[in-house]
Structures are given as structure tokens and as C-alpha cells.
Amino acid sequence: MKLTLTFIPTIMRGCSNMCSYCIVPFTRGFEKSRPGVKEVTLLGQNVNSYCDADANATIVDGQQYLASGFVNVVKRKNSGIRFAELLQRLSSINSNVRIRFTSPHPKDFPDEVLDVIRNHPNICNSVHLPAQSGSNEVLRRMHRGYTVEAYMNLVEKIKDKIPGVTLTSDFISGFCGETDEDHEQSVQLIKNVQYSYCYTFVYSMRERTKAHRRYCDDVPMDVKKARSQQLQSEFRKGALALNKTFIGKTLTVLVEKESKRSSGFWMGRSDGNLKIIFPKGSVNCFDSSSSSSVHRRNSKIGDFVAVDITDASSEVLKGFATRIVPLSES
DSSP states (O other), rough: OOOOOOOOOBEEOOOOOOOOOOOOOHHSOOOEEEOOOOSOOBBTTTGGGGEEEOOOOOOTTTOOOOTOOOOOEEEOOOOOHHHHHHHHHHHOEEEEEOEEEEEOGGGGGOOHHHHHHHHOOOBOEEEEOOOBOOOOHHHHTTTTTTOOOHHHHHHHHHHSSSTTEEEEEEEEESSSOOOOOOOOHHHHHOOOOOOEEEEEOOOOOTTTTTHHOOOOSSSSSHHHHHHHHHHHHHHHHHHHHHHHHTTOOOEEEEEEEEOSSSSSSEEEEEEEOOEEEEEEEEEEEOTTTOOOEEEEEEETTTTEEEEEEEOOOOOOEEEEEEOOGGGGGG
């Protein structure tokens, strides 16, 4: 049987946000969460909107389930096991298993979710926070349910509560009516946040969406592409500066596969979802029964290793592995 390092089951499908540019609610339906099971993959269109209507769920009347300054544009149920409790339960099963989740919606990051991430070392310090635009007017037309100010307040709260967190995002270029000023506001948001990665897309009109009914796809394709390329360029500047701050530090890395560029190197990821390349070879390994008993063995796929970072680009870090580390001790 081939070794599988990651298991990604879907915990919910669909989307109830009804963003004006998006066809997902019509192709996949509104959000439907699956009941809790012993093994789950944290994957969903809005994964942190998870809500299982379980009779044994912990319910707190009046509890704030949304990030401050964000609103639901479609009425949601307020009972059941929510995402924070799901994370809490999963992270407690095995402290030597890392937990990631994607794709979330920024509105569904109340303090309780951030606190669970902070308090459980095996939940990765990487948060995908789709912005879509840095313009309040564009966000309004997109039906996103928040302002740039609310988004930035959430960014600052996440950085404050989760030290060392890395943020990634999505941006759409050329949405209906987007002006040069709107675009520059997206550029500025990327500068302000300093994402480790951004996924940028040119807007494409979808039938049956609110945008299709109400708005005109009036931004020329060449302008959309140019704006998308500028967003990519700007994020890479910030990512390079961010990645350089890791030089001289030691990161815990999961060895995932052989590097595409050289058979003599491994490629792995930190809990911040940063790609790291390092040479294969022997590393220190402590016996589980004695922290003073050390032997050396070759690192292999599936190991958590401590890597001393020596170099960085906007896309990858480089370094040298020194020892095998149990995730619970990293």
C-alpha cells in the first residue's frame, strides 16, 4: 500500500453566501454539513461554516459565531457542533497529527476558532483568508458581507492571537464596474497584509448569479489580465520579505516528497504551509524512551524534521535538516 501523508475528506459541500459573482450555490446547492465521524477531512467550500445539528452539541445562547464586523447575507442555523468544537475534538485525538483546513470564509473566524488554533500546536498556523477585493464598493457589489476595514481588523486579530501565522488569500481582478482606483485599493490591501501566497483570478461572468442579472461585465479582458498580473507581482514582493524573516530560524517540516529539481533533496511544508527544500541525508533521532539516547538515520517521507533555514525566495525556503522531531514536541 502506498504511503499517504495527508487525508482530506469533505466535511461540507455547497455555499450559502450568495456572492454576486459566484455560481457555486446554484451548481452545488446551499451548505450541507456532515455529522461528526471519527476521521474527517477538513475540506469544504466554506469549511469554517461547518455546523452539525447534533442533539449532544454544546450550545451557548447568544454566542457570537461570526468575526466582528462581518454579517451573514443568508440566514443560517445557530445550533449544532460548530467548527471550533470540531477542530477542538480533532486536534485532541492525536497530538502528532497535523490538522489543516480549506477553504474558509473570513466571516466565520470568531474568537473561539482563533483560540482553538492558538492553543493546539498540531493545528497549522496557516489561515486562508479570501479577500476578493480591497475596495468597499466592489465588495458591496460582490455581496461579500464585510468591508475592508472589518477584514483588516480580522487580519490584525489573527496575527495577534496566533504568533507566526501565515496568511493566504484570493483576489478577483476586473469584477463588474471595477475602476482603476478600486484595483489600486486591492494592491494596497496586499501590501498591508503581506500574504505568503495569493491566488488571483480574472473575473468571468456566470449565468444565474446576481452579477449576471444586475451588472455589466464591463472591464476589458486585457485590463483584467494586467491587473491580475500586478496583484501577483505585488504579493510576491511581500512574500519574499516575509520569507526572508525565517532565515536563521528552525522550522518543523513534514517531509512530503522528493524535490522536482533534484533527487538529492526533499520537499516538505512547515505548519505555516511554506514549501521548504533541503538535502536528503542522516539526521539525529532521539529514542522515544530516552531523550539522551541519540542515533542517526536517514530522513524519509513522513518524518517531521527540524530544518534550519538558510535561504529564501518568494516561493520556497531552503535549509538543512538536523533532527527528527515528534510534532508534539516541536
